Amino acid sequence: MHIQTVISTNSNFMNRIVDKEFLSENVVKIVVEAPLIAKSRKPGNFIILRISDKGERIPLTIAAADEEKGTITLIAQKVGVSTEKLAKMEVGDSLHDLVGPLGKATEISKIGTILACGGGVGIAPLLPIVEGFKKAGNRVISVLAARSKDLIILEDEMRKWSDEVIIMTDDGSHGTKGLVTEGAEMVIKREKVDECIAIGPAIMMKFTSLLTKKYDIPTQASLNSIMVDGTGMCGACRVTVGGKTKFTCVDGPEFDAHQIDFDEMMMRLGGYREEEKKDYERFMSQV
């Protein structure tokens, strides 16, 4: 049924924004009509969108989906031109392009106790995974971390799918003052953790990974490399995992964190920093 509508309308009108809300000053949540993706997506999948015909292709995780309504939820942090523009779009506007679901889905099964660590906007991609593990019958302990209180997003949703939520902030404005690793280590020392999931800034994943390696806890990290096509065609998203080159968009985005070369990954994330800064300054001077 939906496929036929997509064919006869040539897809684009489908990508309408039906809801929008700022979760914090810099983090926006949008709900988009995308019935086919809503139906086929699994936790861990992402999409790629373009805002206009001059826009770049940016990847965002599918934070939630409503198969009945045919919508998906995206949560984006404003960091540059495309995410700024996305945050300026309004209900009723349509994304120029939207394709997905992309990436391998998270392997979810009943394992035991899951430690879910989310940093900043990384909490958004963590949400569907936490939901998945909880529904599969696991005990889920979530550690959410950010610089300050207003940057902790989706706290209520996370509570809904976690047995316990621990909040850590750099400035102590919410929860406990300290880093994500401190919260995680407290849990590890307290009880047996069978698996850890870490999503957030690369540096946060790196240190979480070092911590769990010390305790020999299998750990997955979800990488947010630079991407172009998202279908395995360009290699922009390549990372080194266990000494081998992998493409984040088709082999990931989740990998065994203890095998990831985080330093190389962080170096590659900065590959376009200067070009992006110029674009950003040009854009901000126009608005």
Place this chain on the structure above:
Amino acid sequence: MTILSEYLKERRNEEWRAELRKKLKGKERTSIPRVKMPEVEPQERTKHQNVEVNLGLTEEQALVEASRCMDCATPTCIDGCPVQINIPEFVKNIERKEYGLAAQTLKKTSALPAVCGRVCPQEKQCEEQCFYTTKLGKDPIAIGYLERFAADWERESGEMSVPECAPANGKKIAAIGSGPASLSFAGDMAKLGYDVTVFEALHEIGGVLKYGIPEFRLPNSVVDVELENLRKMGVKFVNNFIVGRTASFDDLKEEGFEGFFVASGAGLPRFMNIPGENYNGIMSSNEYLTRVNLMGAASDDNDTPVLRGKTVAVIGGGNTAMDSVRTSKRLGAERSIIVYRRSRAEMPARVEEVNHAEEEGIEFMNLANPVEYFADEKGRVNKMRVQHMELGEPDASGRRRPVPVEGSEEDIDVDLVIVAVGVSPNPLIPSCLPELKVSKWGTIEVGDNMQSSIPVLFAGGDIVRGGATVILAMGDGRKAAASMHEYLSGEQKND
């Protein structure tokens, strides 16, 4: 084979052809020199990413060139063309100024003559088998230029004919991917009355013709006209739709699709797995060309950035390497260097592109291979170590194998490296159809009729051949259409 030669003979015996042959003596024809393609000057053309280098033959030039063709009794040129275009017939139609008929002759066997006239490796195909090359030792008839002339003439005349289609038979067919294989398949199936939908993963329709081959060789407008024509024939296009992900094959079957043609291309770039290859400033030619061609990164209006370099090294000697190195020159590189492990004679790129590259000031470092990259403190590549090679014994491909020369390493300062050492088949479709038979190289296995191990699924183009040419992909699409039609009609009879 005999049917083809009978047919060719019959056409050749038509009165107008016989008359035309008498107009000039053989000697007069063979003493005419081959036409030179008018082109934009190198200094001018390297200032623009989108200016086509070849301007196309003028009418006068085309007439003279067409008159060189001897209208041979045994036109060996046709053997060199993978889709066996009736070359003398279209050339002779040009000679008698029936350009529209020339274009129609082309379209009988080729779905995209304006494209093939521009990008076929003619010197290894039709022109290599031309009587002039094989028997006279002279420059062959410029078959590609003439093909382009006739196709462009038709397009620009505004009298482009939309092929007649059989009455709709109500059968829904899916073509997956929108490169040349799919486009030719879709056209043929539409003519047979099928309801064809082409699904494309990217936001643009056209496959490599859009995201890979730059506009200075193949303007997008040429491809767009062909797409418009297909639309007029009722073909539907859906972009941003990944078959196997957005919806599965089963979903499509449930929607009533009865036949599938997979032409998902060879979109997986190979790297060399040498130290330092993941530094910033080292990328695949697919990434580089996609950023520039598909995302418009060369223009300030577009949000997508592309790294620029003062000294750019492109690794490889194929069309992709030539397209990348010439693009880098157009993006302002001071030095653009091809680093290729064999010698120039072995380069797989079209000869015309290699010549154009040379005219544009591209440097060639042949018999050399990178072995390691080095970077500055920010991780941006700043140096490459190359090892020099010499040619040894011929290998399986018949080309002499490059052998490293011990102790010949040399360091070169570079700030951008484009790796163009080949592609592998796109694994997406095989990975979601476990019952589909694939070779150890990841290509889909098909029989002579392009049918795969799943009866309703046919395949063609690079996903079957693992990286070939536009004309071969197109030929596969046509063959698959004919076989699928036969298969689906046969099935109907059995019901």
